[in-house]
Amino acid sequence: MGGTIVGERGLGRRVLVYGLVGAVTLWLVGPFVWLFVTSVSYQKHLLARPLSLIPPEVTFDNYRMILGLVRFHAEGQAAKILPSMLNTLIVAAVVTVVNLVVGTTAGYAYARFRFPWKGVSLYVLLFTRMLPTIVLIPAIFLMFRALGLQNTLTGLIIAYCAFTLPFTIWIMKAYFETVPAELDRSALVDGCNRLQAYYRVILPVSGPGLVAGGAFTFMLCWNEFLVALILNTKPGTTTLPPVVAAMNAQINIDYSVIAASGFLGALPAVLLVLVFQRYLVQGLTAGSVKG
Amino acid sequence: MAAEAPGTLSIGRTGRRRTRAVFRPVVLSEAAFAWLLIIPAVVGILLVIVFPLLYSFWMSFADVNLLRATGPAIEIFGIRLPLFRFVGLQNYARTFADPVYWSSLWRTLYFVGAFVLEATLMGLGMALVLHERFAGRPLMRSLLLIPWSLSRVVVGLLWIGILDFEFGVLNGILHRAGLIDGYIAFFKEGFRALNVLVSVYMWNQAPFATLLLLAGMQSIPEEHYMAAAVDGAGYWRRLWYITLPALRPILFLILVLSTVNAFLMLDLIYVLTMGGPAQDTTTISWLGFQTAFSFFKFGPGTAILYTLTALCLLLTFVYHWVVLRRYEAEA
Numbered sequence: 094m095g096g097t098i099v100g101e102r103g104l105g106r107r108v109l110v111y112g113l114v115g116a117v118t119l120w121l122v123g124p125f126v127w128l129f130v131t132s133v134s135y136q137k138h139l140l141a142r143p144l145s146l147i148p149p150e151v152t153f154d155n156y157r158m159i160l161g162l163v164r165f166h167a168e169g170q171a172a173k174i175l176p177s178m179l180n181t182l183i184v185a186a187v188v189t190v191v192n193l194v195v196g197t198t199a200g201y202a203y204a205r206f207r208f209p210w211k212g213v214s215l216y217v218l219l220f221t222r223m224l225p226t227i228v229l230i231p232a233i234f235l236m237f238r239a240l241g242l243q244n245t246l247t248g249l250i251i252a253y254c255a256f257t258l259p260f261t262i263w264i265m266k267a268y269f270e271t272v273p274a275e276l277d278r279s280a281l282v283d284g285c286n287r288l289q290a291y292y293r294v295i296l297p298v299s300g301p302g303l304v305a306g307g308a309f310t311f312m313l314c315w316n317e318f319l320v321a322l323i324l325n326t327k328p329g330t331t332t333l334p335p336v337v338a339a340m341n342a343q344i345n346i347d348y349s350v351i352a353a354s355g356f357l358g359a360l361p362a363v364l365l366v367l368v369f370q371r372y373l374v375q376g377l378t379a380g381s382v383k384g
Numbered sequence: 385m386a387a388e389a390p391g392t393l394s395i396g397r398t399g400r401r402r403t404r405a406v407f408r409p410v411v412l413s414e415a416a417f418a419w420l421l422i423i424p425a426v427v428g429i430l431l432v433i434v435f436p437l438l439y440s441f442w443m444s445f446a447d448v449n450l451l452r453a454t455g456p457a458i459e460i461f462g463i464r465l466p467l468f469r470f471v472g473l474q475n476y477a478r479t480f481a482d483p484v485y486w487s488s489l490w491r492t493l494y495f496v497g498a499f500v501l502e503a504t505l506m507g508l509g510m511a512l513v514l515h516e517r518f519a520g521r522p523l524m525r526s527l528l529l530i531p532w533s534l535s536r537v538v539v540g541l542l543w544i545g546i547l548d549f550e551f552g553v554l555n556g557i558l559h560r561a562g563l564i565d566g567y568i569a570f571f572k573e574g575f576r577a578l579n580v581l582v583s584v585y586m587w588n589q590a591p592f593a594t595l596l597l598l599a600g601m602q603s604i605p606e607e608h609y610m611a612a613a614v615d616g617a618g619y620w621r622r623l624w625y626i627t628l629p630a631l632r633p634i635l636f637l638i639l640v641l642s643t644v645n646a647f648l649m650l651d652l653i654y655v656l657t658m659g660g661p662a663q664d665t666t667t668i669s670w671l672g673f674q675t676a677f678s679f680f681k682f683g684p685g686t687a688i689l690y691t692l693t694a695l696c697l698l699l700t701f702v703y704h705w706v707v708l709r710r711y712e713a714e715a
Contacts, residue, residue, distance in 0.1 A: 113513040114524065121527045121591065125534070127553055128542040136551070144556030199425040206418035214426065216704065221433050223700045225648045227673055228689040231443055231682045232436035235450075239463040255432030258425050287417050316535035318651045323677055334537040338655055341541055348544070348551055355541040359534050366533035370526045377592075378599040 125359075132156070132353035139349060155353035167346045173328065173336045174354055181332040182361075184246055185314035188253045192261040192310045193303060199258075200265025200306075201291055205277065218259045226256060230323055237324060244327040252324065253314050260313070261306045267379040268302030269295070305376025308369040315362045333358045437693075439465065440686045447471045448682035468683075475687035484663065485671065485688065492647065492667040495582060499646040502586040504638055507593025512623070514594065515601050525598070528591040536588065540655030543584045547571070574664025577657050581665055585652055589645060593638045600634040601627065633706065640703045644696055668692050 131139055132155055134148040157163045159171045202208070203215060233252060234243070242248030272295060280290035296303075318334040325331040337358055340351050366373060412420075446468035456467040479485050514524050531539070546554050547570040555567040571577045604627065612622050628635075650669050653659060659666040659674060666674075669692055676685025 110513070110516045110518055114516070114518050117510050117513050118524065118527060120587075121531055124542050124546060124587070125530055128538070128545060131545050131553075139551040139553075142556065143560045144553065146553070146557075195424045195428070199422040202418040202421035206414050208415035208418040211418075214422070217429070217434070219704060220697065220700050221429060223644050223696045223703065224433070224437070225669060225689060225692050225696060227648070227650060227669060227676075228440050228686065228693050229433060229436040231448075231676050231686050232439035233432065235465060236436065236439070236463075239465055251428075251432060255428050258429060262425060287412075287414075291421075312533055316533075316537075318535060318537050319654070319673075322654075334535050337535075337541070338537045341537075341544070341655060348548070351541060352545060355538045359538040362533050362535070363530060366529045367526050370529050373529070374525065374595055374599075378596055 125363075128352050128356050128359075131349050132356045134349055136347040136349045155347075155350045156357070158350050159354045159357065165350075167340075167343065167350070170336075170340050170343065170346065171350070171354070174333070174357075176329060177331055177333045177336040178358065180246060180330070181315055181334075184249050184253060184332060185311050187250050188257060188314045189307050189311045191250075191254050192257055193307050195254075196258050196261030196306065196310075197265045197296075197299075197303065198291075200262045201269050201295065203262065203266040204269035204272075205274065218262055221259045222263065227319065230320060234323060244325050244330040246325075246330070248324055249321060249332070252320055253317065256320075257310045257313055261310055264306045264309065264376045264379070265299075265302055268299060268305070268376060271379070272298060301372045302376055304369050304372040308365055308373055309377065312362045312366060441690060442467065443682050444475055444686040444690045445470060445472060446683055447474075448686075450680055450682065471683070475683045476691075479684060479687050479691070484666070485668075487663070488666050488668050488671045491578065491665075492669075495578065495649075495667055496643055496646040498579065498582045499585055499589075499649075500639060500642045502582060503590045503593055503642045504635065506586055506590040507638060508597060508635075510590065510594040511597035511601060514598060525595075528594055530591075531588050532591045534588070536651035537655055539584065539588045540652055543580075543587075544656070547580065571657060572661060574661050577661060578665050581652060581656060584656065585646070585649055588652075589642065593642065596634050596638060597631060600631045604630045636706050637703070640699055640706065644699050644703075647692060647695060647699075 130146075130148060133151050133153060135150060135152055135154075138145070138148055138150065154163065158165050158168070159174050161168065161172055161175070165171070203211070237243045237248045237252075240248075242251065276294055276298070277290050280294040281287070285293060316334065317332070318338065321332040322335040322338070325335075337351070337354050340346055340354060447470075448468045452466075452468075455469065458465045458467060510528075514521065514528070534542070544552075546552055549555065549567055549569045549572070552567075552570075555564070558564045559567065570580050608626050608630075609622060612626055617625065648669055649667070650673055653665060653667065653670045657665040659670045668688060672685050672688035672692065675681050675688055679685075
């Protein structure tokens with residue numbers, strides 16, 4: 094390993110490295126672990142001083158509350174969590190599938206072919222990735238109002254598809270550029286037409302790229318907050334992040350309960366990303382996507 | 385798909401000269417096939433990004449009254465999009481005459497500067513640590529993705545749990561260690577709240593910079609370090625003369641991406657401070673968001689947001705230029 098501190102020997106340096114690694118770990122994971130700790134604590138123990146970092150009593154009451162298993166004063170708010178989670182799942186899943194079909198295909202075209210307007214359209218893609226999404230929302234708000242897509246999951250799906258497609262195309266373009274073009278050529282020689290060469294030969298060897306693009310899209314949709322907040326205001330039509338944010342804005346709900354809903358909401362995306370991290374890192378560093 | 389004709393067999397060459405398609409109208413040229421592949425994405429992006437972008441641009445020159453349905457409108461496919469009353473540069477003039485806009489702009493510049501500095505340094509610092517040899521390195525790469533994969537709503541929540549005046553764990557720890565007598569109110573004083581926002585956003589974003597930098601570090605040839613070791617160069621000299629110069633394109637990319645992200649950051653402000661106390665954490669994007677969606681003044685709101693878009697356009701040019709240069713350097 095060139096450029097590292099640790100030479101062939103040196104216990105002091107080794108201790109230094111492990112100390113630094115420990116500090117980085119604490120910084121990266123500590124806050125998330127603490128979110129979990131608070132979610133299985135009673136609020137009174139969080140308020141107790143001196144504070145004990147290990148909760149004196151572990152409880153799943155907070156989770157029971159947000160899952161609607163026990164009655165409490167804010168159960169109206171808590172009852173929105175599961176349905177909104179289902180909405181989030183539907184939206185994220187559909188957008189991911191659309192992206193994998195449409196975005197991958199476009200990424201392939203950009204990686205392989207020369208065609209008129211290629212440069213310009215790539216430039217537009219790049220620009221839309223850097224664009225403040227929020228500037229589009231007043232217009233989309235009025236368009237969706239006219240189309241009756243406000244407060245519908247379909248509307249949200251359409252908006253998210255358009256917002257995530259540039260990322261997917263970029264990731265997939267970068268990925269397909271690493272797949273040797275000889276594969277396409279030999280498929281054509283073997284009698285495939287161009288479309289067959291794409292889906293019979295290239296797609297089957299593009300698993301890692303597809304996983305990266307798909308997982309990234311799913312994560313973006315699962316976490317998206319502002320667009321859902323503005324477009325879907327009617328109760329029951331929105332996704333999880335606005336519901337959690339609304340709980341957070343209410344003074345009469347204990348933090349431990351909000352922490353439970355936050356942790357539960359974060360878990361799917363975190364697990365997905367951890368499971369596919371190898372492909373994601375490859376795909377994202379190749380496409381240098383903004384996060 | 386009519387792509388089976390013999391003339392279309394080779395990939396690299398066929399469609400390069402567009403005239404071919406004219407001579408053989410039946411055969412789907414390479415260019416036509418490519419367009420067929422990208423057309424769904426292009427249509428989607430045109431309808432849901434490019435058109436709204438233009439429509440919003442129009443609104444920034446209009447007196448938008450959301451309740452009035454009459455007046456000029458675009459009518460396509462039976463839907464009716466009102467065009468409202470054109471007022472020229474009035475929205476922009478009002479925006480630029482508003483001292484709140486300018487104070488938000490300076491605050492935004494501080495936010496962006498502080499964030500870019502923190503995120504780049506922290507990203508680089510973490511990358512240098514994780515590039516060392518130690519047991520469990522692959523695991524650390526996974527952990528890097530945790531802060532980055534959280535929704536900003538959860539990021540906000542989680543830092544409230546740490547920084548809150550009453551139940552925050554940081555106050556608890558500091559108090560227990562005897563470092564503070566009274567608790568620190570992190571969100572009460574404006575400038576401190578702004579800096580807290582910077583750091584929380586950095587916590588969320590720096591790991592991505594680390595990922596890019598780690599990938600870059602792995603591609604630096606070992607021989608460069610060996611030569612330096614022969615010359616007796618220590619860790620810091622190797623870092624300064626070999627590692628950092630090799631990472632320059634990636635560092636520049638991180639600089640541009642984090643600048644754009646910092647200009648656009650909104651969701652954390654929503655969860656943590658709502659632009660307050662007073663207006664001490666109000667950035668341009670928050671001001672635009674608030675004007676458009678809290679007060680439903682779409683005209684002035686889009687005008688404010690368009691000044692932000694102009695900045696992003698500028699940065700895209702820079703980014704494009706850097707990416708191009710990087711590819712040229714690789715080739």
